[in-house]
Amino acid sequence: MYNQTEIIKDTSELGADGELVINMGPQHPATHGVLHLVVTLNGETIKKIEPHLGYIHRSIEKMCESLTYRQFIYVTSRMDYLSSHINNLGCALLIEKGMQIEVPDRAKYIRVILSELTRIASHELWLGAMAMDLGAFTPFFYAFREREMITDIMEDTCGARLTMNYIVPGGLMYDLHPDFQKKVKAFITQFKSKVTEYEDLVTNNIIFQSRTKGVGILSAEDAISYGCTGPVARASGVSCDIRKIYPYEVYDKVEFDEVLETAGDSFARYMVRVKEMNQSIRIIEQLIDNIPEGDFVGKTKNVLKLPKGEFYTRVETARGEFGVYIVSEGGTTPHRIKFRSPGFSNLSVLNHIAVGGMIGDLMASMGTLDLVIPDIDR
Amino acid sequence: MFLKEYITDVVTGVTSLLKGMRKTGYYFTHPKEIITEQYPDNRATLLLSDRFKGEVVMPHDANNEHTCTGCTACELACPNGTIKVVTKFETSPEGKKKKAIDTLVYRLELCTMCNLCIVACPSDAIKMAPNFEHSVFDRTKLTKVLNQPGSKIREGIE
Numbered sequence: 001m002y003n004q005t006e007i008i009k010d011t012s013e014l015g016a017d018g019e020l021v022i023n024m025g026p027q028h029p030a031t032h033g034v035l036h037l038v039v040t041l042n043g044e045t046i047k048k049i050e051p052h053l054g055y056i057h058r059s060i061e062k063m064c065e066s067l068t069y070r071q072f073i074y075v076t077s078r079m080d081y082l083s084s085h086i087n088n089l090g091c092a093l094l095i096e097k098g099m100q101i102e103v104p105d106r107a108k109y110i111r112v113i114l115s116e117l118t119r120i121a122s123h124e125l126w127l128g129a130m131a132m133d134l135g136a137f138t139p140f141f142y143a144f145r146e147r148e149m150i151t152d153i154m155e156d157t158c159g160a161r162l163t164m165n166y167i168v169p170g171g172l173m174y175d176l177h178p179d180f181q182k183k184v185k186a187f188i189t190q191f192k193s194k195v196t197e198y199e200d201l202v203t204n205n206i207i208f209q210s211r212t213k214g215v216g217i218l219s220a221e222d223a224i225s226y227g228c229t230g231p232v233a234r235a236s237g238v239s240c241d242i243r244k245i246y247p248y249e250v251y252d253k254v255e256f257d258e259v260l261e262t263a264g265d266s267f268a269r270y271m272v273r274v275k276e277m278n279q280s281i282r283i284i285e286q287l288i289d290n291i292p293e294g295d296f297v298g299k300t301k302n303v304l305k306l307p308k309g310e311f312y313t314r315v316e317t318a319r320g321e322f323g324v325y326i327v328s329e330g331g332t333t334p335h336r337i338k339f340r341s342p343g344f345s346n347l348s349v350l351n352h353i354a355v356g357g358m359i360g361d362l363m364a365s366m367g368t369l370d371l372v373i374p375d376i377d378r
Numbered sequence: 379m380f381l382k383e384y385i386t387d388v389v390t391g392v393t394s395l396l397k398g399m400r401k402t403g404y405y406f407t408h409p410k411e412i413i414t415e416q417y418p419d420n421r422a423t424l425l426l427s428d429r430f431k432g433e434v435v436m437p438h439d440a441n442n443e444h445t446c447t448g449c450t451a452c453e454l455a456c457p458n459g460t461i462k463v464v465t466k467f468e469t470s471p472e473g474k475k476k477k478a479i480d481t482l483v484y485r486l487e488l489c490t491m492c493n494l495c496i497v498a499c500p501s502d503a504i505k506m507a508p509n510f511e512h513s514v515f516d517r518t519k520l521t522k523v524l525n526q527p528g529s530k531i532r533e534g535i536e
Binding site: 070071072074075145152155156158159160161165168173174341348366 | 457492497
């Protein structure tokens with residue numbers, strides 16, 4: 001326990017050499033959650049950033065070890081809540097791989113369509129929130145208008161708007177809603193006509209460009225050495241799309257481009273995500289009319305037991321590579337489970353890219369990393 | 379000269395204001411096209427999806443009969459210990475002993491709406507209902523008994 005004099009002594013020591021230590025968060029509107037950054041400043045120039053984690057730690061990995069293979073999938077929705085469907089998919093893929101469960105084609109197609117819808121919804125929310133961090137308020141409402149259509153589709157089909165839990169080992173929990181295809185097509189038309197509004201409002205905005213271009217530059221070597229994945233690494237020119245390198249489900253049957261930029265600054269990260277939304281629309285358009293008829297869930301045993309051994313699968317979430325690693329002893333629950341979350345690696349690069357810049361630029365650097373704090377803390 | 383500038387200023391000011399207010403006026407005269415939902419006032423017309431997972435309910439028919447056999451499949455499937463099935467033995471008129479539910483306790487405060495109990499149920503005795511207004515003043519009110527008092531199992535359900 002500190003007493004009063006020790007606290008004063010502490011701060012005076014940290015404040016040596018004209019440096020100022022400020023606490024950004026845990027209750028700060030731009031951190032989008034309970035992220036606590038201890039920022040050391042010299043004037044307005046950032047000297048050091050130290051993220052403090054653990055405010056929303058729920059020991060999800062340990063919790064999953066006490067649940068059976070059917071039960072633990074729903075917990076992963078609570079990690080990266082913006083791409084919860086893809087998290088569930090990663091866990092289900094591991095169980096199917098370990099037990100050699102056949103998944104019907106219909107389930108595979110629906111899983112991919114919903115994954116891409118989740119990706120668009122996640123990027124839409126990021127775009128609105130990021131533009132709001134930089135002082136533009138209107139894009140938030142524009143982005144949420146389209147995102148609302150996706151959450152409506154999710155509500156109709158999965159029964160929930162954010163934590164869907166629609167995937168079970170072997171397929172899906174129940175069949176598609178009859179209106180699903182009609183609603184998705186309506187969304188695609190709406191999205192295509194409105195995506196130009198983002199270009200006019202945000203991309204071509206001179207204030208937005210001057211606040212993001214050349215800010216928070218991350219080189220390709222650093223992106224690899226820090227373990228960055230997803231749009232953060234692709235903006236630096238690192239090809240790391242799991243959907244291309246290790247295709248799962250039906251990603252090898254559809255045509256889409258891996259979006260790569262070379263600049264590595266905040267604007268490149270922005271452009272990667274905006275272009276990725278268009279690629280996701282392209283994937284959905286190829287699949288939506290070709291959903292095969294048949295069962296939506298394959299035959300599984302009543303009690304699932306993974307064989308003894310170690311298993312790892314990876315999927316591409318909206319933020320990067322999400323990995324599930326399970327050590328099984330042959331029982332009904334996992335012996336040890338570990339999640340490789342993309343947010344943690346992407347956060348670790350923040351000190352590297354923001355040091356030397358202004359504190360105002362920290363918003364742009366942090367916003368384009370697309371941090372989801374429950375994903376980092378778990 | 380001064381008067382002309384003054385009048386021009388007033389006219390451009392009013393026109394720009396009217397231009398900006400055109401969309402507002404449009405929605406004022408077309409209330410059916412407004413996307414915003416006036417939530418607490420539109421409870422009567424609020425339409426939620428029929429699959430929306432709000433809470434677990436047990437449907438009863440007109441004779442106050444349900445289809446729950448008390449097999450505890452939902453209790454085993456639940457990850458959080460939300461459901462507790464208390465069973466009893468009923469003696470039929472022929473003197474046969476039969477297992478039946480006494481109470482099916484559902485603790486809403488522990489439920490995460492994962493739908494695993496509904497999928498596990500072999501006789502479709504429970505289902506999700508789209509009610510979402512669950513706030514109460516006392517936590518004990520969230521512990522519910524799903525089977526109605528005096529209800530019994532429908533004939534022919536094993």
